[in-house]
Amino acid sequence: MQSVMFLAVQHDCRPMDTSAGSGHKSEEKREKMKRTLLKDWKTRLSYFLQNSSTPGKPKTGKKSKQQAFIKPSPEEAQLWSEAFDELLASKYGLAAFRAFLKSEFCEENIEFWLACEDFKKTKSPQKLSSKARKIYTDFIEKEAPKEINIDFQTKTLIAQNIQEATSGCFTTAQKRVYSLMENNSYPRFLESEFYQDLCKKPQITTEPHAT
Numbered sequence: 001m002q003s004v005m006f007l008a009v010q011h012d013c014r015p016m017d018t019s020a021g022s023g024h025k026s027e028e029k030r031e032k033m034k035r036t037l038l039k040d041w042k043t044r045l046s047y048f049l050q051n052s053s054t055p056g057k058p059k060t061g062k063k064s065k066q067q068a069f070i071k072p073s074p075e076e077a078q079l080w081s082e083a084f085d086e087l088l089a090s091k092y093g094l095a096a097f098r099a100f101l102k103s104e105f106c107e108e109n110i111e112f113w114l115a116c117e118d119f120k121k122t123k124s125p126q127k128l129s130s131k132a133r134k135i136y137t138d139f140i141e142k143e144a145p146k147e148i149n150i151d152f153q154t155k156t157l158i159a160q161n162i163q164e165a166t167s168g169c170f171t172t173a174q175k176r177v178y179s180l181m182e183n184n185s186y187p188r189f190l191e192s193e194f195y196q197d198l199c200k201k202p203q204i205t206t207e208p209h210a211t
Contacts (some may be wrong), residue, residue, distance in 0.1 A: 036115040077198040079193050084182045096198075101181075108146035109177050109185070113140045120167045132165035138172070150176055153169045 072092055080087040087093040094110075101107040115135050122128045139148050140158050150173050161169040189195055 025107055031141065072198065074199050074201045077195070080195070081199075084178075084186050087186070087189075096194065097185075100192060100194070101185055104185060104188070106185065108148055109181050111146060111149050113174060113177055113181070116170045122167070125165075128167070129162075129165045132162040132169050134197065135170060136162050148173070148177055149180070159200070 019139070070092065072090065073135050076090070077093075080090065080093050087097055098107060098110050102195050112135070115131075115138070119128070119131050119135060122131055136144075136158060138144055139146050140150075140155055141147075142155075158169060158173060
């Protein structure tokens with residue numbers, strides 16, 4: 001429901017009331033909706049920070065999770081706009097991006113990319129084969145639960161490659177999904193209310209000296 005509201009706010013194109021009173025109320029309503037949206041973003045991100053873990057790695061205790069995800073400074077958050085890799089290299093940034101993709105109903109892209117990153121680090125041939133089959137059934141095959149948008153030829157090639165799995169089984173598909181995120185979702189993430197809020201430097205207020 002929150003995701004639907006997010007999209008509705010993003011694409012709200014209703015004409016504004018030209019009267020002064022109505023215009024003021026309309027402005028207040030929009031600001032209230034923005035604050036609500038930002039709160040929903042923070043709630044969703046908090047959920048991801050609490051529950052998401054890197055594929056293939058055991059989950060740690062609650063205390064360790066909280067220490068692993070530290071809210072970035074505005075300067076650190078601004079670095080994410082310099083390159084997509086900067087965003088993915090940050091644990092907090094990655095969790096924020098996953099939350100954003102979930103709001104756009106395309107979180108399967110980052111989940112596939114992360115699964116491929118874990119897959120490439122696998123050394124055991126037995127584990128490599130079992131992980132390859134799981135990635136294929138989760139993301140590649142027709143009507144997979146998290147099916148990614150790649151062409152038929154690439155899907156056919158992957159189906160052949162996993163028969164004798166190597167670390168490069170999903171290289172082509174991973175590159176295409178990375179490019180899709182970098183060129184589409186990443187720019188929209190940088191324009192999101194949540195990201196803009198992270199980049200804002202706190203205003204320093206000074207109390208007047210008593211005379």
